[in-house]
Amino acid sequence: MPIFALVDCNNFYASCEKLFDPKLAGKPVVVLSNNDGCVVARSAEVKALGIPMGVPWFKIQKEARQYGIVAFSSNYALYADMSNRVVEVLGQFSPSLEVYSIDESFLDLTGFLQNLAEYGQAIRQRIQQWLGLAVCVGIAPTKTLAKLANHCAKKGLAGQQGVCDFITMTEADLSRLFARIEVGEVWGVGRRLQARQAQLGISTVQQLREADPDLIRARFSVVLERTVRELRGVSCLELEEVAPDKQQIMCSRSFGQYVYEREGLEEVIATYVSRAAEKLRQQSSLAGALTLFIRTNPFSQEPHYQRSLTIPLPEATEDTRVLVTWAVKVLRRIYRRGFAYQKAGVMLSELRPQKMAQASLFADPDIERSHRLMATLDIINQRWGRGALRTAAEGLEKPWQMKRLRLSPGYTTDWEGMPVVGCRSEGER
């Protein structure tokens, strides 16, 4: 029988912010989405206040003042760095692990003979001690159950002190426990599926687990059928240690302020294409098609307009300059004057590995040059920071750039942001 552990950081983004500023201890902290739009992470104190996930920040100003909520812009450099450290520590606990998201990893504990709950505690303690972050651990014979066990650990429904092990629980205990958990908590059951299942009288995890897999397949899909089997302890989802290459690469963002003119949008598009192309080259792929979309603010009372267009590229490419040229052509086809644009995005698709095209690629001296130029561009930007070297099309001012008014320092990723402990500058002395 396989054994999976799911390790999940508690309130990850909010915890990262608290970690480097002791004054925030015990205080309610939220982290906001891009443009300081919505609440995407909440500390325990904020959850206790009943502030929901995803609520627009401007709508909770009253509560924020009343309770002294401290808000931060998303500091992805900080979170990514802390995430890598967590993964590094987890690597000491299992030879095979899947990094599922920035704050969650699955560990393969198959064949581990020790007391699993104690092992989970050891993981928790080491991450707490070495990194100052709290995690919860769920242990079970399938990934879906490990996710659920993690949920139970977090909510204190089963297990102790942030670790829940389904493997040593009896069938009777599991049934009783699952009867108390809403089916919407199951991995893969979102709001829509929860509503549709309610019509069939399925509202708890236990009821879904007892449902007939064939019926579920007929009424829903093979995906949900697999979920039912996983809930019954039959492992259908394997650990994916190596993340497969992306099949599409997106870069889209809302603007810090509306953009009206085509020239402004061209700068935006050039910037987004550059970022997408960078990601493309990171996985050594070429793009065969490009999609562009632009839209106005769907929440505003102003006239709305949105359009997207996909074009096949005459030759698959990784060259930012080529991609920008095509993107600007596409923009000219979908742009309409007189609208307040609020968001745009670029998607690269029909991706294929560079090496598959290499035979013809390097036969052509122009393409060989392009490849070397792009490689150099990436090296320079890696060394000197994103955008240090860029196409002129991106512009200089970028007034539309996203708002990040509440950004914390790059505590672990920037010399200027490094926290200083116990010493004063010359002037203060």
Add this chain to the structure above:
DNA sequence: TCTGGGGTCCTAGGACCC
């Protein structure tokens, strides 16, 4: 004034082929 970003998988239906 102010409402995120980036992905995956599956299904149904139409076009087209032999």
Add this chain to the structure above:
DNA sequence: TCTGGGGTCCTAGGACCC
């Protein structure tokens, strides 16, 4: 009078995840 069957590919849309 009689009007096939099976397969692939593509796209749009729906659902989910963090």
